[in-house]
Amino acid sequence: NAGVTQTPKFQVLKTGQSMTLQCAQDMNHEYMSWYRQDPGMGLRLIHYSVGAGITDQGEVPNGYNVSRSTTEDFPLRLLSAAPSQTSVYFCASSLQADRPQHFGDGTRLSIL
Amino acid sequence: GENVEQHPSTLSVQEGDSAVIKCTYSDSASNYFPWYKQELGKRPQLIIDIRSNVGEKKDQRIAVTLNKTAKHFSLHITETQPEDSAVYFCAASIGTGGFKTIFGAGTRLFVKA
Secondary structure, eight states, rough: OOOOOESEEEEEOOOOOOOEEEEEEHHHSSSEEEEEEEETTEEEEEEEEEETTEEEEEESOOEEEEESSSSOOOOOEEESSOOGGGGEEEEESSSTTTTOOOOOOOOEEEEE | OEEEEEEEEEEEETTSSSSEEEEEOOOOOOOOOOOEEEOSSOEEEEEEETTOSSSSSETEEEEEEEEEETEEEEEESSSGGGGGGEEEEEEEESSSSOOOEOOOOEEEEEEEO
Protein backbone atom coordinates (compact mmCIF):
# COMPACT_ATOMS: atom_id res chain seq x y z
CA ASN A 1 0.00 0.00 0.00
CA ALA A 2 1.20 3.50 -0.82
CA GLY A 3 -0.79 5.02 2.08
CA VAL A 4 -1.60 8.72 1.58
CA THR A 5 -0.08 10.33 -1.51
CA GLN A 6 0.07 14.09 -1.96
CA THR A 7 1.07 15.94 -5.10
CA PRO A 8 2.86 18.17 -5.78
CA LYS A 9 5.54 18.25 -3.05
CA PHE A 10 6.47 21.87 -3.77
CA GLN A 11 4.69 24.67 -5.59
CA VAL A 12 5.18 28.40 -6.10
CA LEU A 13 2.21 30.48 -7.16
CA LYS A 14 1.57 34.11 -7.88
CA THR A 15 -1.14 36.00 -6.03
CA GLY A 16 -4.50 35.44 -7.68
CA GLN A 17 -3.64 32.12 -9.33
CA SER A 18 -5.73 29.05 -8.67
CA MET A 19 -4.45 25.59 -7.93
CA THR A 20 -5.53 22.12 -6.83
CA LEU A 21 -3.56 20.07 -4.31
CA GLN A 22 -4.11 16.39 -4.85
CA CYS A 23 -4.56 13.75 -2.15
CA ALA A 24 -5.20 10.06 -2.66
CA GLN A 25 -5.31 7.12 -0.24
CA ASP A 26 -5.47 3.40 -0.94
CA MET A 27 -6.53 2.17 2.50
CA ASN A 28 -10.29 2.46 1.94
CA HIS A 29 -10.52 5.04 4.70
CA GLU A 30 -13.80 6.92 5.07
CA TYR A 31 -12.44 9.95 6.90
CA MET A 32 -10.11 12.38 5.13
CA SER A 33 -8.95 15.82 6.12
CA TRP A 34 -6.75 18.72 5.08
CA TYR A 35 -4.54 20.67 7.48
CA ARG A 36 -2.24 23.60 7.10
CA GLN A 37 0.86 23.88 9.25
CA ASP A 38 2.34 27.26 10.06
CA PRO A 39 5.21 27.92 12.49
CA GLY A 40 4.00 28.01 16.09
CA MET A 41 0.39 27.27 15.15
CA GLY A 42 0.33 23.52 14.88
CA LEU A 43 -1.96 21.76 12.45
CA ARG A 44 -5.14 23.65 11.67
CA LEU A 45 -8.07 21.83 10.10
CA ILE A 46 -9.21 23.31 6.78
CA HIS A 47 -11.88 20.89 5.54
CA TYR A 48 -12.76 17.29 6.21
CA SER A 49 -14.90 14.52 4.78
CA VAL A 50 -16.58 11.57 6.48
CA GLY A 51 -17.21 9.75 3.21
CA ALA A 52 -17.75 10.12 -0.53
CA GLY A 53 -20.11 13.01 -1.27
CA ILE A 54 -19.86 14.50 2.24
CA THR A 55 -17.61 17.40 3.19
CA ASP A 56 -17.60 19.98 5.97
CA GLN A 57 -15.62 22.98 7.12
CA GLY A 58 -12.88 22.91 9.69
CA GLU A 59 -11.24 25.74 11.64
CA VAL A 60 -9.86 27.76 8.70
CA PRO A 61 -11.94 27.04 5.54
CA ASN A 62 -11.95 30.48 3.91
CA GLY A 63 -10.26 30.58 0.51
CA TYR A 64 -10.36 26.80 0.06
CA ASN A 65 -12.80 24.38 -1.58
CA VAL A 66 -12.94 20.59 -1.43
CA SER A 67 -14.91 17.79 -3.01
CA ARG A 68 -15.08 14.04 -2.38
CA SER A 69 -16.39 12.24 -5.44
CA THR A 70 -14.65 8.95 -4.56
CA THR A 71 -13.48 7.30 -1.35
CA GLU A 72 -9.86 7.48 -2.54
CA ASP A 73 -9.48 11.14 -3.57
CA PHE A 74 -9.87 14.39 -1.66
CA PRO A 75 -8.49 17.37 -3.63
CA LEU A 76 -8.07 20.82 -2.09
CA ARG A 77 -8.62 23.85 -4.32
CA LEU A 78 -7.27 27.33 -3.80
CA LEU A 79 -9.57 29.62 -5.75
CA SER A 80 -7.46 32.79 -5.76
CA ALA A 81 -4.15 32.35 -3.99
CA ALA A 82 -3.09 34.92 -1.39
CA PRO A 83 0.29 35.31 0.38
CA SER A 84 -1.44 34.37 3.67
CA GLN A 85 -1.96 30.90 2.23
CA THR A 86 1.77 30.25 2.13
CA SER A 87 2.10 27.15 4.29
CA VAL A 88 2.75 23.43 4.40
CA TYR A 89 -0.40 21.46 3.62
CA PHE A 90 -1.00 17.96 4.95
CA CYS A 91 -3.68 15.55 3.90
CA ALA A 92 -4.65 12.74 6.28
CA SER A 93 -6.98 9.77 6.32
CA SER A 94 -8.38 7.39 8.92
CA LEU A 95 -11.05 4.73 9.25
CA GLN A 96 -13.15 7.18 11.28
CA ALA A 97 -12.56 10.56 12.92
CA ASP A 98 -11.82 8.86 16.24
CA ARG A 99 -9.11 6.59 14.84
CA PRO A 100 -5.38 7.16 14.12
CA GLN A 101 -4.77 9.42 11.15
CA HIS A 102 -2.26 8.60 8.42
CA PHE A 103 -0.61 11.66 6.95
CA GLY A 104 0.83 12.30 3.53
CA ASP A 105 4.29 13.83 3.09
CA GLY A 106 2.88 17.32 2.69
CA THR A 107 2.88 20.03 0.02
CA ARG A 108 5.03 23.08 0.61
CA LEU A 109 3.21 26.00 -1.03
CA SER A 110 4.64 29.49 -1.48
CA ILE A 111 2.56 32.36 -2.80
CA LEU A 112 4.34 35.45 -4.02
CA GLY B 1 -16.21 24.71 18.67
CA GLU B 2 -13.47 22.47 19.96
CA ASN B 3 -10.27 24.08 21.17
CA VAL B 4 -7.11 22.32 22.30
CA GLU B 5 -4.41 24.11 24.28
CA GLN B 6 -0.96 22.59 24.65
CA HIS B 7 1.89 23.47 27.04
CA PRO B 8 4.76 24.07 27.06
CA SER B 9 5.60 25.26 23.56
CA THR B 10 9.26 24.34 24.08
CA LEU B 11 10.79 21.81 26.45
CA SER B 12 14.46 21.05 26.97
CA VAL B 13 15.57 18.07 29.07
CA GLN B 14 18.75 16.18 29.76
CA GLU B 15 19.10 12.71 28.28
CA GLY B 16 17.63 10.19 30.71
CA ASP B 17 15.25 12.66 32.34
CA SER B 18 11.47 12.57 31.96
CA ALA B 19 9.40 14.94 29.81
CA VAL B 20 5.77 15.87 30.37
CA ILE B 21 3.52 17.68 27.90
CA LYS B 22 0.04 18.81 28.91
CA CYS B 23 -3.11 19.52 26.91
CA THR B 24 -6.60 20.72 27.72
CA TYR B 25 -9.67 20.49 25.50
CA SER B 26 -12.94 22.38 25.52
CA ASP B 27 -15.61 20.06 24.09
CA SER B 28 -16.81 17.46 26.58
CA ALA B 29 -18.06 15.33 23.63
CA SER B 30 -14.45 14.56 22.61
CA ASN B 31 -13.80 10.86 22.96
CA TYR B 32 -10.43 10.17 21.34
CA PHE B 33 -7.06 11.74 22.19
CA PRO B 34 -4.08 10.88 19.98
CA TRP B 35 -0.50 12.12 20.23
CA TYR B 36 1.67 12.62 17.16
CA LYS B 37 5.41 13.05 16.76
CA GLN B 38 6.81 15.10 13.89
CA GLU B 39 10.49 15.09 13.07
CA LEU B 40 11.96 17.96 11.10
CA GLY B 41 10.68 17.98 7.52
CA LYS B 42 8.64 14.82 8.02
CA ARG B 43 4.97 13.94 8.35
CA PRO B 44 3.28 13.65 11.78
CA GLN B 45 3.10 10.06 13.01
CA LEU B 46 0.97 8.58 15.77
CA ILE B 47 2.91 7.52 18.88
CA ILE B 48 0.10 6.74 21.33
CA ASP B 49 -3.61 7.37 21.78
CA ILE B 50 -6.25 7.05 24.48
CA ARG B 51 -10.03 6.89 24.50
CA SER B 52 -12.39 8.60 26.88
CA ASN B 53 -13.28 5.37 28.70
CA VAL B 54 -9.64 4.83 29.77
CA GLY B 55 -7.65 6.82 32.34
CA GLU B 56 -4.12 5.78 31.46
CA LYS B 57 -2.24 3.93 28.74
CA LYS B 58 1.41 2.97 28.52
CA ASP B 59 3.66 1.80 25.70
CA GLN B 60 7.26 1.21 26.78
CA ARG B 61 8.73 4.63 27.64
CA ILE B 62 5.61 6.55 26.65
CA ALA B 63 2.43 6.96 28.67
CA VAL B 64 -0.68 9.07 28.37
CA THR B 65 -3.11 10.02 31.13
CA LEU B 66 -6.62 11.41 30.75
CA ASN B 67 -8.75 13.32 33.27
CA LYS B 68 -12.20 13.67 31.72
CA THR B 69 -13.58 15.75 34.57
CA ALA B 70 -10.86 18.36 34.16
CA LYS B 71 -10.74 17.90 30.34
CA HIS B 72 -7.03 17.43 30.62
CA PHE B 73 -4.61 14.86 29.16
CA SER B 74 -0.85 14.51 29.31
CA LEU B 75 2.03 12.75 27.56
CA HIS B 76 4.85 11.34 29.67
CA ILE B 77 8.16 10.24 28.17
CA THR B 78 10.58 8.53 30.53
CA GLU B 79 14.31 7.90 30.06
CA THR B 80 14.45 10.38 27.20
CA GLN B 81 16.93 9.82 24.37
CA PRO B 82 18.30 12.23 21.74
CA GLU B 83 16.08 10.57 19.11
CA ASP B 84 13.04 11.71 21.09
CA SER B 85 13.85 15.26 19.97
CA ALA B 86 10.93 16.36 17.77
CA VAL B 87 7.69 18.32 17.81
CA TYR B 88 4.84 16.60 19.64
CA PHE B 89 1.17 17.37 18.98
CA CYS B 90 -1.83 16.44 21.05
CA ALA B 91 -5.28 16.25 19.46
CA ALA B 92 -8.90 15.76 20.42
CA SER B 93 -11.48 14.06 18.22
CA ILE B 94 -15.22 13.96 18.31
CA GLY B 95 -16.44 10.64 16.92
CA THR B 96 -20.06 11.59 16.61
CA GLY B 97 -21.76 14.81 15.62
CA GLY B 98 -18.71 16.87 14.78
CA PHE B 99 -16.33 14.28 13.34
CA LYS B 100 -13.49 16.73 13.77
CA THR B 101 -9.92 16.26 14.94
CA ILE B 102 -8.44 19.42 16.40
CA PHE B 103 -4.73 19.71 17.19
CA GLY B 104 -2.81 21.59 19.83
CA ALA B 105 -0.12 24.06 18.74
CA GLY B 106 2.71 21.61 19.41
CA THR B 107 5.65 21.21 21.81
CA ARG B 108 9.20 21.26 20.55
CA LEU B 109 11.19 18.81 22.68
CA PHE B 110 14.97 19.01 22.84
CA VAL B 111 16.83 16.13 24.50
CA LYS B 112 20.41 17.10 25.30
CA ALA B 113 23.02 14.35 25.26
